[in-house]
Amino acid sequence: MAGELFFQYLIAGLTYGTIYAVVGMGFNIIYNATGIINFAQGEFVMLGGMTAVSLHAFLPLPLAIVVAVLVTMVVGALIEVTFIRWLSRPSVLRMIIITIGISILIREAALLLWGQDVRALPYFTGNEITSIAVGGARISPQVLWTLGACAGLVVLVTAFFRFTMLGRQMRACAANRVAASLCGLPTRNLITLSFVLSAGMGALAGCVVSPITQTQYGIGTGLAIKGFTVAILGGLGNSLAAVAAGLLLGIIESFSVSLLPTAFKDAVSIAVLLAILFARPSGLFGARAATRP
Amino acid sequence: MLRIRNLDVAYGPVTVLRRVSLHVNKGEVVAIVGANGAGKTTLLKTITGLVRPRAGEIALEGQDVVRTSTEQTVAMGCSLVPEGRQVFASMSVRDNLLMGAHVQYRRGKKDEVAADLQRVYGLFPVLEKRRDQFAGTLSGGEQQMLAMGRALMARPSLLMLDEPSMGLAPLVMRDIFATVSRVASEGCTVLLVEQNARSALKIADRGYVLETGRIVLQGTAEELLANQDVQRAYLGRDVNEEQEGRP
Numbered sequence A: 001m002a003g004e005l006f007f008q009y010l011i012a013g014l015t016y017g018t019i020y021a022v023v024g025m026g027f028n029i030i031y032n033a034t035g036i037i038n039f040a041q042g043e044f045v046m047l048g049g050m051t052a053v054s055l056h057a058f059l060p061l062p063l064a065i066v067v068a069v070l071v072t073m074v075v076g077a078l079i080e081v082t083f084i085r086w087l088s089r090p091s092v093l094r095m096i097i098i099t100i101g102i103s104i105l106i107r108e109a110a111l112l113l114w115g116q117d118v119r120a121l122p123y124f125t126g127n128e129i130t131s132i133a134v135g136g137a138r139i140s141p142q143v144l145w146t147l148g149a150c151a152g153l154v155v156l157v158t159a160f161f162r163f164t165m166l167g168r169q170m171r172a173c174a175a176n177r178v179a180a181s182l183c184g185l186p187t188r189n190l191i192t193l194s195f196v197l198s199a200g201m202g203a204l205a206g207c208v209v210s211p212i213t214q215t216q217y218g219i220g221t222g223l224a225i226k227g228f229t230v231a232i233l234g235g236l237g238n239s240l241a242a243v244a245a246g247l248l249l250g251i252i253e254s255f256s257v258s259l260l261p262t263a264f265k266d267a268v269s270i271a272v273l274l275a276i277l278f279a280r281p282s283g284l285f286g287a288r289a290a291t292r293p
Numbered sequence B: 001m002l003r004i005r006n007l008d009v010a011y012g013p014v015t016v017l018r019r020v021s022l023h024v025n026k027g028e029v030v031a032i033v034g035a036n037g038a039g040k041t042t043l044l045k046t047i048t049g050l051v052r053p054r055a056g057e058i059a060l061e062g063q064d065v066v067r068t069s070t071e072q073t074v075a076m077g078c079s080l081v082p083e084g085r086q087v088f089a090s091m092s093v094r095d096n097l098l099m100g101a102h103v104q105y106r107r108g109k110k111d112e113v114a115a116d117l118q119r120v121y122g123l124f125p126v127l128e129k130r131r132d133q134f135a136g137t138l139s140g141g142e143q144q145m146l147a148m149g150r151a152l153m154a155r156p157s158l159l160m161l162d163e164p165s166m167g168l169a170p171l172v173m174r175d176i177f178a179t180v181s182r183v184a185s186e187g188c189t190v191l192l193v194e195q196n197a198r199s200a201l202k203i204a205d206r207g208y209v210l211e212t213g214r215i216v217l218q219g220t221a222e223e224l225l226a227n228q229d230v231q232r233a234y235l236g237r238d239v240n241e242e243q244e245g246r247p
């Protein structure tokens, strides 16, 4: 493979990979706080992108994105408060069914609201043919926006969990909910916050990537599967490993296109998911799963 | 300080506590002893609001707490060191202690937290030595100290301990009981739940004997230690005493 082509595949893989990483991290934040696999995670990405596109009709781009992220956070909070909060000790199966139900609900609402049109935000800088030279290859500035925003998000969220009091409280709540409430921590609100945080992360990712990948009411399902694959690949609950796994999956997918027909791209990640579930259910980095973000 | 009247607690159809009544006065150390499965943990969980009673009254400093949330009860000054320590394994020792200080922050006593931390390190020097280590890497005894330290960071007026000696070597156990005594002598009221009846009653002022969900005996610690029935049922095979080589 020619060097330049290789580089193009790598960049494309990284771009998708960062999105998977952010969705996977969102999975983990909710999983750590509640033990729930939230299959509505991909819908947050869709909602962020779609809301921003609609708002951009009458708001400047940065403001549209900020408001879209906030709106999605509110949706995250509403989901937790209406569907999750009042359940005491739900079974895993019940939770999975509930979150799948929520994702269908959001998707159908989006279909009603926005129809089937494929939409996209404008490129943040330049347009679709603008490109800058990086190491002999030409890449779109939007790729840099995506990589930068997702990397910034990962660093911020990690720092939040590690260094702020609120972040530590969320970790305590995740590590042992009963002990956390015995410390007087407001565990229910901390759980709501975990939904808010992961909704916000997903929404931001959905905004920055939408100029490249475009967005539509139904993109959430695919992203949820990718994000889930990534979360499992990294070892459930381990957010930084999910980031590494996300980039890996993005790159694998991207290079698979050079070997297999494009139609098989999604099948690749399902195959990876199944292989991991069979061979290493604790994830590639399973041994480190005990150390949380 | 704490007054419980006719408390009934059930898990589904299974009644675990029946008409339990007891009280703890300010400044006292009260021990509740009973065999495995008697309902001791359930009693403490009910007081802290982790389990809801079917009937009965629980009053903390005269205030009804039957319906208050755990967070609220802790904020009112009633802290539980739970059975099995329940430390935050994936967090550092210091962060564990700071989590315990949450209610102090809420009370607006943020400035006192640093001094409280030093006080806990004073009680348990080993925690200071290991402050940056993950709590999950501590030994059982150290985890028990951490769980106690974390509860003390909330500056409780009533400290409840659920079998702090469980699974500990005799020497470590003695350390723990000595610290409980010391905390009590500094003005904290203590409700201590134990299977290890002799050690508990030795540091207690009064005690209750819980048997399959009922209080079957109560009295001063001396009375209970001298009681024939208690001796037969709870003091006969006291591992701690045997290892210390006393009669």
Ligand SMILES: Nc1ncnc2c1ncn2[C@@H]1O[C@H](COP(=O)(O)OP(=O)(O)O)[C@@H](O)[C@H]1O
Residues within 6 Å of the ligand: B011, B014, B016, B034, B035, B036, B037, B038, B039, B040, B041, B042, B043
């Ligand atoms: N969550 C629960 N659900 C049903 N039964 C329980 C539960 N927790 C405890 N029990 C039962 O209640 C009884 C008292 O348990 P517990 O309060 O843990 O006793 P102790 O702490 O004195 O060993 C036991 O018979 C136990 O099996």
Ligand SMILES: [Mg+2]
Residues within 6 Å of the ligand: B040, B041, B042, B083, B163
């Ligand atoms: Mg018990």
